[in-house]
Amino acid sequence: MENNKPSKKVSRRKFIIKATLGSIGGLVLGTYLFRKPIYRSIAGYVNTLSTPYEGSKDDPIIWFEITPDNKVILQSPKVEMGQGIFTGLAQIAADELEVDINQIKVIHAPSATGNMDAFGTGGSTSISSLWQPLRELAATMREMLKTEAANKLGVAVTTLSVAKGVVSGGGKSITYAEIVKGVDKWKVPATPALKAIKDYQYVGQPIARVDLQAKVFGEPIYGMDAVMPDMLYGSIVRPNKVGAQYMDADTNIAEKIPGVVKIVKEKDFVGVVAVSQTAAEKAKNAITANWKVDKIWQTHDIENMIKVGKGDAIEIQKTGKAANILEDKEGLITMEFTSPIGAHAQIEPNGALAFVEKDKATIYISTQVVKITRSEVADRLGLKTEQVNIIPTFLGGGFGRRLHTPHAVQAALLSKAVGKPVKYFFNRQEEFQHDTFRPPTHHLLKAKLNAAGMITAMEHNVSSGDVMYGSALVPAIMQNLIGSDLGAWRGGMINYTAIPNYRAVSWRVKLPFATSWWRSLGLLANTFAIESFMDELAIKANQDPVAFRLAQIKDDTIGKRLKEVIRVAAEKSNYNNKAVNGIAMGFACCIDVGTPCAQVAEVTVVDGKIKVLKVTCVIDPGIVVNPNQVKAQCEGAIIMGMSAAMFERMYIEDGELKPIIYGPYKIASIKDAPREIEVIILQNDDKPGGVGEPPLGPIGAAIGNAVRRLTGTRLTDMPLTLG
């Protein structure tokens, strides 16, 4: 059953009304989504963007602005990093606002307008978190406009109809833009009933991305493209070695390089401001910095740290008596798996364009965490947060890399030193050596089978570097309360809930370099380990891996949805347990952010190398706003996950993280990508779930399981290679 009733969390009582915005009448509607107030609000106000709004704790999360040409500007609290959120929000808003999709322009909300999402953008949550509040608030705004239209037209509100932003009734009509003129007091109705999903015109349709034109014709939409008058260029010296601390620097040669405006020495870094990018880079390379390095790290040091049994452990899942049963070695099956350090390697480097003036700072930046970026800049500059305006741009890739933005602070300090706007960004070596990496993992799995080939007990242990620890997004107190790393758990729990005894244990290790969110967090490695193990158990039980999986899943709500994606994936791919003509199929599945996903990879071996020919992907994210973009997310996640599973690995040699360039850090290219990807979408839930990350889960295991069936070799270590 679909949910088109207003949520209980939104009620008239909780609307916050702001009487004035500058000299123009307007209003703000606020609501609360979580235990802590996170504001999901609307502002419908009049005519121009020229009304600066100073934020407060009642700041709205979503602004609608109606322009004189009867268009609607939607200021999005979520950033567009390729996931298609601008398109999804436009579709949802257009349907409840009763405007044409082309009448809506979605833009990034600068922090000056106040509508920042404290959570940032990530975790496949953008559509799922805004689905209900955006519809409710858009519907409320439509009703407010209708009520005011009734006044202006002199007809009863019940006789009015709306289409394309024009309200009609009694033989008369008036546009939204005309309605809002001169109104300084609005009547706020109770949240109206939402339309039935079948009545939506845009939601559910595979419409083209709203940012397609900008991206095909090369418009300047990214952080790297931002410009300001009199802009200069910055660079910052970064160490090559892991754990190096800045001491001081000799800048004599650098100062004399033509084009250098100023060498900037701060307590924790040394940088350059110059008239061009080339001069800034040359001067940086001419600086000799001194670093304090306590230890020269090697890859094997890290591998020795990331071992199940070392570090702090916490039991994250427990049903029955798995630990007791698996203590006894009789009939015990165990396997170990590993995954390496992974780089984000997004193509747009990190950086920012900053302009710091006496009492304010303006920062253009590709960030996933507008609010955190703002507080960090304000703190370091000694400004109030409202004196810092963060203007988010389109992201040239996110993947979790834009959750940490200390470079915004550095760009601001360079600008402050010269009193002019400064654009600063990483070069590629700096990107690779100063990434916030996907941590390496080690997995130990244990199980026992009974005579009927059913699993009687199963256990997953994962050892991982930190994912969420150390992030400003997760308060330290919460991390200490949890005692382990939620991000490292992602995908680490056992979904085979019909097993009578199962448990999962997470082991936490602090590494000497930054590790963090990488699209899908622990899901990629955890699913690789668990689903490879399941495949091996099916072989040991002499069962078909699809039937084997289905038999171990409970028939609860999520279990039924998981079973359905498994069945459909097996059917649509014509899954065959046996290799035929040198091609084998591998099966794997997962549940992530409430979305079940199953994949079948068809694999062959060419010249000793694994080649993925086709992937069938079945996903059930619930209600789908844009099936074309859900497919795009699946296609991208499959190839990105395949790339990580088959090719990618950072290592440490004599203290240096390597490789430092694409190529040696091999990312799947068009040659490697499967020629065929079939995505099948099921919608067995009454609300939208996450899509951006779940399809990254199964692919590694699906490939490994195919290789096992083709060659007899079980691959246990990413990146997966033969011999």
Add this chain to the structure above:
Amino acid sequence: MEININGNKRQVEITDTSTPLLWIIRDVLNLKGTKFGCGKAACGACTVLIDGQQVRSCSYPISQLKEQAVTTIEGLGTAENPHPVQQAWIEEIVPQCGYCQPGFMMATASLLNNIADPTDEEIDTNITNVCRCATHYRIRKAIHKAAAIHQSKTSN
């Protein structure tokens, strides 16, 4: 010096002849569609056409440029009159984050200048750019579609 770019002659002052063409395009001519990705010709985000052939402009010193015609994404086509490659990219809804896409489109335009109807193997060999959103599946479809659009236009 004079640069022949997107069909226009533009005067630019060059103070450092080692400056890569990329930065002249982006920072002097203010054409931002050509992207910086790696600075080592390893990713292709900075791909432009020089006399119709793909060049990774981050590693092409401005001193090498004489009278050749430079084409960037801004000169490939317009919304009103898109290049077949851009039309195909729109029809297949290729971009996600979109940052690498101008480089892919320029590399594809170069490929089609040399091979009107490339096979999958010719695509594999000639299109070596990096896309982190991993839009390769749609890129391949768009390349074939661009070839078809181009051929139908030239045969008419």
